[in-house]
Amino acid sequence: SAVISQKPSRDICQRGTSLTIQCQVDSQVTMMFWYRQQPGQSLTLIATANQGSEATYESGFVIDKFPISRPNLTFSTLTVSNMSPEDSSIYLCSVTGTGEWEQYFGPGTRLTVT
Amino acid sequence: DQQVKQNSPSLSVQEGRISILNCDYTNSMFDYFLWYKKYPAEGPTFLISISSIKDKNEDGRFTVFLNKSAKHLSLHIVPSQPGDSAVYFCAASASDSNYQLIWGAGTKLIIKP
Numbered sequence: 001s002a003v004i005s006q007k008p009s010r011d012i013c014q015r016g017t018s019l020t021i022q023c024q025v026d027s028q029v030t031m032m033f034w035y036r037q038q039p040g041q042s043l044t045l046i047a048t049a050n051q052g053s054e055a056t057y058e059s060g061f062v063i064d065k066f067p068i069s070r071p072n073l074t075f076s077t078l079t080v081s082n083m084s085p086e087d088s089s090i091y092l093c094s095v096t097g098t099g100e101w102e103q104y105f106g107p108g109t110r111l112t113v114t
Numbered sequence: 115d116q117q118v119k120q121n122s123p124s125l126s127v128q129e130g131r132i133s134i135l136n137c138d139y140t141n142s143m144f145d146y147f148l149w150y151k152k153y154p155a156e157g158p159t160f161l162i163s164i165s166s167i168k169d170k171n172e173d174g175r176f177t178v179f180l181n182k183s184a185k186h187l188s189l190h191i192v193p194s195q196p197g198d199s200a201v202y203f204c205a206a207s208a209s210d211s212n213y214q215l216i217w218g219a220g221t222k223l224i225i226k227p
Contacts, residue, residue, distance in 0.1 A: 001160070042217040043158070044217075092158075094157070102148060104160060107155070
């Protein structure tokens with residue numbers, strides 16, 4: 001399985017500011033996913049990011065709020081823009097494994113918005 | 115509408131006994147199912163999966179059973195160990211979904227000494 005790192009691991013941000021989360025993979029992968037896990041809840045897919053194309057956003061998530069970059073096959077960023085306390089969550093990136101159906105996750109970024 | 119449901123928020127099991135975690139789904143198009151384990155402050159870790167063409171898959175202490183007619187799957191852990199204490203998520207995918215996973219709410223498993 002791929003080794004995935006995320007930066008930062010956690011942050012406390014003020015309302016109205018933006019935070020960019022980085023996801024680095026130790027091997028080239030086609031598909032990367034960004035998830036949100038709100039407190040006490042399950043994982044919700046924000047978007048799918050494939051290299052060389054625009055990210056595909058799930059219902060309820062828009063590019064202006066969560067812009068994503070995927071400049072190469074090992075790296076992606078997710079920006080949480082104009083943050084509000086409702087954006088306080090754990091944000092996770094994942095990649096598909098050799099089995100395609102399995103996804104492997106980074107350690108997550110714990111975001112608190114005050 | 116929750117397509118994947120884990121109705122037990124938590125489960126407490128004695129060390130050495132069997133842990134059984136349950137998951138129900140509503141979408142008949144799902145044809146691949148996965149279980150993940152998550153420790154606090156870590157990302158989910160893939161445990162075991164099963165395709166809809168099978169009704170059982172085993173990997174060491176972990177066995178997943180699939181009952182397609184009941185739209186139900188379960189994860190059995192035998193014997194349960196203290197390190198198994200974690201939140202367990204069930205996830206499902208349809209072959210035409212571009213590998214997107216739909217997740218249950220999770221079950222917190224506590225292994226008692």
